[in-house]
Amino acid sequence: MLMAHPAVLRDLIEQYTTLKVLQAENGGEEVRRRLDDLAYTLCVSTGTRDVDAALIAARHRLPGARPEDDSVLSG
Numbered sequence: 001m002l003m004a005h006p007a008v009l010r011d012l013i014e015q016y017t018t019l020k021v022l023q024a025e026n027g028g029e030e031v032r033r034r035l036d037d038l039a040y041t042l043c044v045s046t047g048t049r050d051v052d053a054a055l056i057a058a059r060h061r062l063p064g065a066r067p068e069d070d071s072v073l074s075g
Contacts (some may be wrong), residue, residue: 003061006062009058036038037055042058045058046058046061
């Protein structure tokens with residue numbers, strides 16, 4: 001499976017996080033649509049099926065990620 005470059009993943013994570021804050025504040029249709037697009041792109045870029053798993057997988061691909069940071073995946 002092809003994986004996105006860490007710089008691309010970092011940008012997607014930052015955009016998604018920023019838009020989540022905007023959605024909480026404004027909740028506009030355009031923000032929701034863009035969030036959906038970013039969630040889809042994150043899932044495709046990481047080979048996952050939901051945005052939470054995609055965010056975890058993307059963060060693990062970033063430089064400096066530590067294996068012990070995956071406690072959310074255990075269980």
